[in-house]
Amino acid sequence: MPQYNKLIVATGNRELQLYEVSNLEPYCQLGGLEALPLKLDYCYMDPDKCLILYGDDQGCVNLLFLTSVGELLRTWKKLPRVGNMPHLGIHNAVTSANVSYIRWKVHGDWVTQLNYYDSIKAVISSSNHDPTALVIGCTVGTTNVKQKMKEIGDVRKKVKARKGQASLGSSQRRARCDQTVFRIYKGVTAFSFCKRNNLLLTGGMDRVIRVWNPYLPGKPTGMLKSHLAPVIYIHISAEDNKIFSMSSDNTVKIWDLETYSCLFTAPSKASGIKGDRAACLYLPRPRALCVASDAVALLRLRLRSAPEPRLVVSHKEPxxxxxxxxxxxxxxxxxxxxxxxxxxxxxxxxxxxxxxxxxxxxxxxxxxxxxxxxxxxxxxxxxxxxxxxxxxxxxxxxxxxxxxxxxxxxxxxxxxxxxxxxxxxxxxxxxxxxxxxxxxxxxxxxxxxxxxxxxxxxxxxxxxxxxxxxxxxxxxxxxxxxxxxxxxxxxxxxxxxxxxxxxxxxxxxxxxxxxxxxxxxxxxxxxxxxxxxxxxxxxxxxxxxxxxxxxxxxxxxxxxxxxxxxxxxxxxxxxxxxxxxxxxxxxxxxxxxxxxxxxxxxxxxxxxxxxxxxxxxxxxxxxxxxxxxxxxxxxxxxxxxxxxxxxxxxxxxxxxxxxxxxxxxxxxxxxxxxxxxxxxxxRPAHPALAGVPAAHMGEEQDEPEETSGLLAPGEPLLEAELEEEMSQWMRLRQKQPPQGPREPGWPSIYQALRCHEVAHVSALGERPDLSALGSDPFDLNVLTRERAGREVTREQH
The missing domain is CATH 2.130.10.10 (YVTN repeat-like/Quinoprotein amine dehydrogenase)
Incomplete structure (x- = not known):
C-alpha cells in the first residue's frame, strides 16, 4: 500500500498483517479469515479508497473494499493487541460502514495467482484445476439485469447479509455472464495480461506458454514451447516488446512479443540461481528480473547495440x-x-x-x-x-x-x-x-x-x-x-x-x-x-x-x-x-x-x-x-x-x-x-604504451620488439627519450580540444622525427666528370683518383 506507506503480509495463521514500510514496525492485523490466503494483490482506486484481494486454498477470491482508509487504519491501530500487534477479526471488520467484503467461489483447486486490473475493472485468477484453470470475473455484483432486479427485491435481507458476509460457507458464485472461464490442460500456474496489446499469456505444468485473446477463451492464438520444466512466472513488458518467463528449474527465458521466438535463455548454472521453487518479479524502471530462491538475484536486461556498418558478421545471433x-x-x-x-x-x-x-x-x-x-x-x-x-x-x-x-x-x-x-x-x-x-x-x-x-x-x-x-x-x-x-x-x-x-x-x-x-x-x-x-x-x-x-x-x-x-x-x-x-x-x-x-x-x-x-x-x-x-x-x-x-x-x-x-x-x-x-x-603489451588509449595493432605477440611497431629500423630510440616524448605527447593531447573521430587506420601515436642542420651549398653549373665511366667501381685506384679530383676542385673554389 504505497499511498499509505504500509506493507501487507499474508500468514499461515489466516491473518493479514500490516507493517510500516519506513521502519517495518507492526501496525495492525486482520484475523479469523475463512481460509488460508495464498496470493495477494492491492489496488488504489478513488481518493482514500482501495481494494485488497487475496486467493485462498479453497479456490475462493476474497475482496476487501476499504473507504476512508486513512481514518480506518488509525482506528484499527488503537484496537487491543494480540501478541505484538493490534488485532481485529474479519467478522467485526465487515460490520463497519467503510468495509465491504465479497467472497467468490471461483476455482476447484487452490488459487495459484490473482491480479486486479483496473483497466478492465476485473480480477483474473488461476488454479491447477483444468475446468477453471483461469477465470476473468467482475469484482462486485452482477451486471445482468434479471439478476440485478432479484437482488434489489431482496432488500429485507441486506442487513443480515452484511453481518454474515464473513461467516463460514458464505462464498458466492458469479453468474455465467459475469465471468470468462478458460479450460486449460493441467491448469495454470502463472499468467500475465497486457491491455495495450490485448494479450493474455498462461503457463502451467505442461511447460507450454499459451497466448490468448482474453475475449476468446476457446482456443489459444499461439503457443511457446521451449521450457523443460513447469512455468512459474510470466511477464509481458510492452515497453521493451519482450516476454519474460521462468520455469521451476530456475531457467529464465526472454521472448519476442511480436514473433514469439525465444531470444535468450539463461539456465540456472549460468545465472547462478540455485534452490527450490523461486518467486519472481519484473522491475520496469531498472529493467531487471528479481528472483528469490536460496538467495536474491537481480538479472538486468541488456539490449545489444545496433551493429556498426563496418562490422562483418556471419549470423545475427551468437x-x-x-x-x-x-x-x-x-x-x-x-x-x-x-x-x-x-x-x-x-x-x-x-x-x-x-x-x-x-x-x-x-x-x-x-x-x-x-x-x-x-x-x-x-x-x-x-x-x-x-x-x-x-x-x-x-x-x-x-x-x-x-x-x-x-x-x-x-x-x-x-x-x-x-x-x-x-x-x-x-x-x-x-x-x-x-x-x-x-x-x-x-x-x-x-x-x-x-x-x-x-x-x-x-x-x-x-x-x-x-x-x-x-x-x-x-x-x-x-x-x-x-x-x-x-x-x-x-x-x-x-x-x-x-x-x-x-x-x-x-x-x-x-x-x-x-x-x-x-x-x-x-x-x-x-x-x-x-x-x-x-x-x-x-x-x-x-x-x-x-x-x-x-x-x-x-x-x-x-x-x-x-x-x-x-x-x-x-x-x-x-x-x-x-x-x-x-x-x-x-x-x-x-x-x-x-x-x-x-x-x-x-x-x-x-x-x-x-x-x-x-x-x-x-x-x-x-x-x-x-x-x-x-x-x-x-x-x-x-x-x-x-x-x-x-x-x-x-x-x-x-x-x-x-x-x-x-x-x-x-x-x-x-x-x-x-x-x-x-x-x-x-593493445599490444609494451611498457611504453602504458596509459595509451587504444592501439592500432590486432595481434598480441610474446616479444615486445615485435609488437611495438614504433621504432624506426636501423635507428632505435633510447627508452628514456621515448618515455619523455610519450609524456609530452600526452600533455599536448590533454590541452588540445577534441577534433572529432579520426579515420580508422590512423595510428594513435605519431613518431617524433630528428632534425639535423644541413650546410647551404650553392649549385654549380660545371660539367660532370665522365672519366670514371667504364671502369671497375670496386677498383681502389679509381676510387683514389675520384677522391683526389674532388679535393682539387674544392681548393679551386
Missing part, C-alpha cells in the same frame, strides 16, 4: 558451433536462434540456410557422419536430429523417453564396422544411438546404458565428449571430472580430476571447475604411449596435459592467457605437433607440443609459437581443416572466420568481397577485423 565438411568443402555454422548456415569454404559465400531446426530451442552442438552427407545437430530441447543439410530436410530425430535434458555435445564414430552417434548432456548419461541406414523410422531411441555408466559414471552434467579411434572415448563434467571409456566393452578405463589452483582456496562448488573441452593426442593415444595423450581445459584459464597409459597422472598444467581467461576451445594437428588454444576473450595461442610431455612431468610450459586476437567474444569452436593448413574459428561475437595455420587472416564468412583460398593475395591479411582493431584489449 554462433555456438561450426564444422568443416571435407567431402563437399563446406563450412556449416549454427547460432543460438536455431539457424543453420552452409558456407563455401573456397570463397566464404553463403550457399544455403534453414531455420527453426529445434523449434524455439537453440542448437548446442553438431557433427557429420563418416560420409559427410548428413549433419547431426544437438539442441537444448534434449533431441538430436539428422539432416540432409543441403536441402534442410530432417531425416531422423533421436531422443530418449525420460525427461528431455539439454544435449551439450555429440560425436560420430565407427567401431568394428558399426556406426554410432554418441550424445552427452544434462541427463548425466552417455547416450549411444545405433546408426542403421536401413532403419526408416523417424524416431530413434538410444541403446541401453553401459553398466559402468549407471554405477560409476558422472554425478554432474556432462559437458564434452571426445573420441579417439579405435576404442577410446573421453567425457568431462561440470564438477571437473574426466572419465576415459572403452567404447567396445562399455567399461571405464580411468578417472581424472582437475587439479586444484596453485593460488587461492580450493572451492569445488565454484563454476571454474567445469571441464568443457577435450582433445586427444591421437598418435600417442592410439599406440598406448606412456606420454601426455589428452588435453583438457581447467580452472583459472589452465590447460592440463594428462597421461592415460602407464599410470594415469597429470603431466603439465599450462595457462595460455596472462589474464587467466578461461580456455574455451582446443584443436590439435593430426601429427600432434601443434596445439591451438582459444580463450573467452577471443585470443588464439599456438604451442609446439611435438616432444612435450613425452618424457614425464613438465615443469615449464611448451614453446609458444604465436598468439593473436581472432574475436572480441568467446571463441566457441576451433577446427583445423585441409590437413592443418587452415584454422576455422567461431565466436559469440556472431562471426565465423578462417585463418591460415600461421595466423594469417583469410576472411570472415559472409563478407562482401569473397576470397580465393588458393590465392593468398585475395585474403584479408595483413588486415585486421575492425572490431579487433578498435577494442581496448587488443
Amino acid at each position: 554462433v555456438v558451433c561450426c564444422g568443416y565438411n571435407p567431402a563437399f568443402r563446406h563450412v556449416v555454422s549454427c547460432s543460438e536462434a536455431s539457424v543453420v548456415k552452409v558456407w563455401d569454404f573456397d570463397s566464404g559465400r553463403l550457399l544455403s540456410e534453414f531455420m527453426g531446426t529445434h523449434g524455439n530451442a537453440g542448437i548446442s552442438c553438431l557433427t557429420f557422419d563418416s560420409s559427410g552427407r548428413r549433419l547431426v545437430t544437438g539442441g537444448r530441447d534434449g533431441c538430436l536430429k539428422i539432416w540432409s543439410y543441403n536441402n534442410g530436410h530432417c531425416l531422423h530425430t533421436l531422443q530418449h523417453d525420460t525427461k528431455q535434458s539439454e544435449v551439450c555435445d555429440c560425436t560420430y564414430l565407427e567401431v568394428n564396422q558399426n556406426r554410432y552417434i554418441i550424445a552427452v548432456g544434462w541427463d548425466r548419461r552417455i547416450n549411444v544411438y545405433f546408426d542403421a541406414p536401413c532403419d526408416f523410422r523417424h524416431f530413434w531411441k538410444p541403446q541401453p546404458h553401459w553398466q559402468d555408466d549407471l554405477n560409476r559414471g558422472h554425478k554432474e552434467d556432462i559437458l564434452c565428449v571426445a573420441e579417439c579411434p579405435p576404442s577410446l572415448l573421453a567425457t568431462s563434467s561440470y564438477d571437473g571430472e574426466i572419465i576415459i571409456w572403452n567404447v567396445i566393452s562399455g567399461h571405464m578405463y580411468c578417472k581424472l580430476n582437475s587439479p586444484a589452483p596453485s593460488e587461492g582456496p580450493a572451492d569445488r562448488e565454484g563454476p571454474d571447475w567445469s571441464v568443457s573441452c577435450l582433445a586427444f593426442l591421437r598418435t600417442r593415444a592410439a599406440t598406448f604411449d606412456a606420454a601426455a595423450s589428452l588435453l583438457a581445459n581447467g580452472p583459472r584459464g589452465s590447460v592440463t596435459f594428462w597421461r592415460l597409459f602407464g599410470g594415469a597422472c597429470l603431466i603439465a598444467n599450462v595457462t595460455p592467457s596472462q589474464r587467466k581467461a578461461r580456455v574455451s576451445s582446443i584443436a590439435v594437428t593430426a601429427d600432434d605437433t601443434l596445439a591451438y588454444m582459444a580463450d573467452e576473450e577471443g585470443f588464439l595461442h599456438i604451442y609446439d607440443i611435438k616432444e612435450y610431455g613425452s618424457r614425464g612431468p613438465e615443469p615449464q610450459p611448451p614453446r609458444s609459437v604465436k598468439a593473436w586476437r581472432a574475436h572480441v567474444g568467446v571463441v566457441t569452436c576451433l577446427e583445423l581443416t585441409e590437413g592443418g593448413a587452415f584454422l576455422l574459428s567461431a565466436s559469440s561475437d556472431r562471426s565465423v572466420r578462417l585463418w591460415s595455420a600461421a595466423g594469417a587472416f583469410v576472411g570472415t564468412f559472409g563478407q562482401r568481397s569473397p576470397w580465393d583460398i588458393f590465392t593468398p593475395a585475395s585474403w584479408s591479411h595483413p588486415g585486421v577485423p575492425y572490431e579487433i582493431l578498435t577494442h581496448p584489449r587488443s
